[in-house]
Amino acid sequence: MTISLAGVGYRYAGATAPALLDVDLELRDGEVLGLVGASEAGKTTLCLVVSGLAPRTVGGQIRGAIRLDGEDVDAWPMHRISERVGIGFQNPATQLSQVTGSVFEEVAFGPMNLALPRDEVAERTWSALESLRIDTLAERDPVRLSGGQQQLVALAGLLAMRPEHLVLDEPTAQLDPAGTRLVADAIERLAADGASILVAEQKTDLLAAICSRVVVLDGGRVAQLGPAAEVLGDRRLRDLGVAEPSAVRLQRAAEAAGVHDARLSEALAGG
Amino acid sequence: MAEGDRLTESPSGQRGVPDFVGRPGPSAYHRLNPLTKATLATATAIAAVALGGLVGPIVLVTAAVIGPALAAGVLGRLVRTALLLSLPIAVSAFLVNLFFFPGASQVLLRIGPITATAEGLGFAAEILVRILAISGAVTLFYLTTRPADMTVDLERRGISPRVAFVTNASVQTVPAMVERAGQITAAQRARGLDTEGSLWRRIRGVLPIVGPVILGSIAEVEERTMALEARGFTRPGRRTLLWAPPDTGAERLIRWAVLLGLVALIAARIGGWLG
DSSP: OOEEEEEEEEEOTTOSSOSEEEEEEEEOTTOEEEEEESTTSSHHHHHHHHHTHHHHTTOOEEEEEEEETTEEOTTOOHHHHHTTEEEEOSOHHHHSOSOOSSHHHHHHHHHHHTTOOHHHHHHHHHHHHHHTTOGGGTTSOGGGSOHHHHHHHHHHHHHTTOOSEEEEESTTTTOOHHHHHHHHHHHHHHHHTTOEEEEEOSOHHHHHHHOSEEEEEETTEEEEEEEHHHHHTOTTTGGGTOOOOHHHHHHHHHHHTTOOOHHHHHHHHTO | OOSSBOSSOOTTGGGSSOTTTTOOOSSTTTTSOHHHHHHHHHHHHHHHHHHOSSHHHHHHHIIIIIHHHHHHTOHHHHHHHHHHHHHHHHHHHHHHHHHHOTTOOOEEEEETTEEEEHHHHHHHHHHHHHHHHHHHHHHHHHHHOOHHHHHHHHHHTTOOHHHHHHHHHHHHHHHHHHHHHHHHHHHHHHTTOOOSSSHHHHHHHHHHHHHHHHHHHHHHHHHHHHHHHHTTTTOSSOOOOSOBOOOOHHHHHHHHHHHHHHHHHHHHHHHTTTO
């Protein structure tokens, strides 16, 4: 179960400059790939392209090849891609369907669209709610929840669709540390089950904890791609508009202060 | 769920569809099928216009709006909401007809250059009752029907999920925009925007709020569309429904009777048999 991009470029309708240029990327089985970059680097655009929404829903022009588990998806309609690739956005309010009366029905919305048997819809919905520990919210009206709760509900809605591939654009933007941890746990469980996951995030601490590799975008191009510890520990990261994880900052501060303690290094390396 | 149609019973007990999905409403009127309530609301609104005069619409509003609202326990909310909805247009229509009714001769009151007339008062009262009947009928439907129930019922009847969604989303958009307007107003006031005081100040204060509300809503439509696409909403074919509102033979009979009655009323109005 892989998603591969080869020489992918993308230009929004009416834009003079491309938002993505010559992107080569492979998202592997069971892998969590972190995506970082400064504002306007192309992170959201890459998420839209990988999920198939660009250009199918967004419009614009795309070039290069995108393959889903080896198949060229160029001619696939969006609903076919959505059965395999899920995408979550930063703003929870726009991810809710707003036509359901309870959190349970909101999370069930995707599986219902897939015309799954009723019992399977219910089973998937409970499972997704429990995995994010929001089953106690099942009866609540989704539009009356806090932003953080809505984000978890939106994510549960994606999990209930059991996508083979998941694209998350700033999934923890509105979450407190506890909510962020729940999302991280859910992502790790999905990956352990074999899903490949692309996570665009500003919180590099989170990426350091859950990603095997990290890609850095700069001006729509891949500036760096490699193992998470290597990329997130690179001193050029700040020049690319990305803050290092706190463990890296602490390590550097300790080195600058002349503190050389094996136990500290070991603790920081362990996250 | 005792009265709704569960479509198929879940053998999986607690992990099946929970009871609160499609829970019956608190009153007999709430529990009517959404299509029955929509038929009654539409027929009431049209009949109030077709009947003409004062007595007919007042009897109709009493029987088809106030009575059911009382029985459903929503009379207070209905009066408040219906008045809020209709007051601006009702007041302006009432005043225009009261003071500027063409060809009126029986003067009731003179205020400077304008005169209130008896003919104008009669016609204004008729207009007022019709507007209140329409807003009351629509409000009664809104207060006793969950939008999700209406969507499910339309889908069960074979209406495209997209059409059902648009119908529902249109109703849901209003409170969402009101909430957004409140948030933007608070944000603008925090930055010194004066939205209180004289009428002119209030008008000036509204302008910086209208733009962000409308533009923000338009921007959200694109994101919302993408989220729906990503959740398989555009997939062709029927969706799975977790439940459907009950519909009885008696209700079907009522709907047909109401529709036939409405057609007869309109025919009588067009034929001039109502005077």
